[in-house]
Amino acid sequence: MNIGEAAAASGLPAKTIRYYEEIGLIRPKRDGNGYRAFAEDDVHRLAFLNRSRGLGFSIEDCRALLGLYADDTRASEDVKRLAADHLTRIDARISELQALRATVAGLVDACAGDGRPDCPILEDLATGPLCAHQRPKPLA
Amino acid sequence: MNIGEAAAASGLPAKTIRYYEEIGLIRPKRDGNGYRAFAEDDVHRLAFLNRSRGLGFSIEDCRALLGLYADDTRASEDVKRLAADHLTRIDARISELQALRATVAGLVDACAGDGRPDCPILEDLATGPLCAHQRPKPLA
DNA sequence: ATGGAGGTTCCCGTAGCTGGAAGGTCAAGG
DNA sequence: CCTTGACCTTCCAGCTACGGGAACCTCCAT
Numbered sequence: 001m002n003i004g005e006a007a008a009a010s011g012l013p014a015k016t017i018r019y020y021e022e023i024g025l026i027r028p029k030r031d032g033n034g035y036r037a038f039a040e041d042d043v044h045r046l047a048f049l050n051r052s053r054g055l056g057f058s059i060e061d062c063r064a065l066l067g068l069y070a071d072d073t074r075a076s077e078d079v080k081r082l083a084a085d086h087l088t089r090i091d092a093r094i095s096e097l098q099a100l101r102a103t104v105a106g107l108v109d110a111c112a113g114d115g116r117p118d119c120p121i122l123e124d125l126a127t128g129p130l131c132a133h134q135r136p137k138p139l140a
Numbered sequence: 141m142n143i144g145e146a147a148a149a150s151g152l153p154a155k156t157i158r159y160y161e162e163i164g165l166i167r168p169k170r171d172g173n174g175y176r177a178f179a180e181d182d183v184h185r186l187a188f189l190n191r192s193r194g195l196g197f198s199i200e201d202c203r204a205l206l207g208l209y210a211d212d213t214r215a216s217e218d219v220k221r222l223a224a225d226h227l228t229r230i231d232a233r234i235s236e237l238q239a240l241r242a243t244v245a246g247l248v249d250a251c252a253g254d255g256r257p258d259c260p261i262l263e264d265l266a267t268g269p270l271c272a273h274q275r276p277k278p279l280a
Numbered sequence: 281a282t283g284g285a286g287g288t289t290c291c292c293g294t295a296g297c298t299g300g301a302a303g304g305t306c307a308a309g310g
Numbered sequence: 311c312c313t314t315g316a317c318c319t320t321c322c323a324g325c326t327a328c329g330g331g332a333a334c335c336t337c338c339a340t
Contacts, residue, residue: 011270056276080253113220130151136196
């Protein structure tokens with residue numbers, strides 16, 4: 001199976017598959033012509049990666065998850081801890097965004113949004129309180 | 141005023157200030173020795189940037205906001221639209237994360253988290269449904 | 281004179297890919 | 311047999327918004 005078929009079967013773009021090989025998440029063999037030859041097991045790992053990335057796990061989390069998956073002497077405790085930590089980070093991020101949302105929504109509500117230049121949003125940005133340098137992470 | 145004082149006055153790290161100059165958000169003059177010389181207005185713009193970034197606006201949003209701020213013939217409508225779009229993106233992100241959270245929480249709850257290898261989390265990752273390649277953005 | 285606390289530029293690294301260039305390979309059609 | 315087009319390959323650049331650190335310069339106080 002070459003990369004195009006593996007992409008179709010796993011749901012991942014070919015570019016992503018090459019990247020995953022580069023960082024050592026999969027090790028497909030090669031045909032004589034240099035083409036990658038994906039075995040069923042490779043495709044299975046790719047689908048596993050597609051799903052774990054889809055749940056928001058980081059690449060390093062995924063690496064650990066693949067390791068646990070391959071180890072049949074694993075303790076489910078280890079898997080659960082990894083997922084629970086992930087959940088904690090998601091919750092932290094949601095809280096951060098909700099706080100942001102409240103502030104921005106307040107400003108939007110306060111602005112008339114008409115043709116005149118007076119704007120409480122700009123006034124707040126220009127004169128509001130300075131907090132320590134601490135950014136919300138980018139949205140995308 | 142040199143960069144250290146400007147940093148203290150605006151709440152931004154010196155590194156960030158240099159970066160903002162590089163991408164054209166500020167244009168401080170230079171002293172004879174090559175040191176940046178920040179005027180009150182520069183510091184004001186920096187504080188403005190600190191606050192707008194703190195509300196999660198992107199750099200390009202901040203550039204636009206600074207432009208609107210400097211233009212006293214602006215319509216508050218334009219400012220409001222920018223902020224409202226930002227709010228929309230925040231809400232979209234929150235929804236995305238809440239959906240993620242629900243799924244991950246379900247898996248965490250289902251896992252015994254003991255010393256045995258059986259784990260519904262791994263089972264789901266290994267055999268769950270494949271969705272189109274569409275990632276949640278990284279958390280950080 | 282000297283030491284240290286500032287300042288300067290420049291380049292690399294971050295996460296996780298995506299896009300594109302330059303080129304090799306394969307199967308089908310003329 | 312040759313060509314066309316769809317594949318495949320590698321490599322390099324770029325994305326966000328900076329932070330770390332090197333190598334070097336400048337100022338001020340002792």
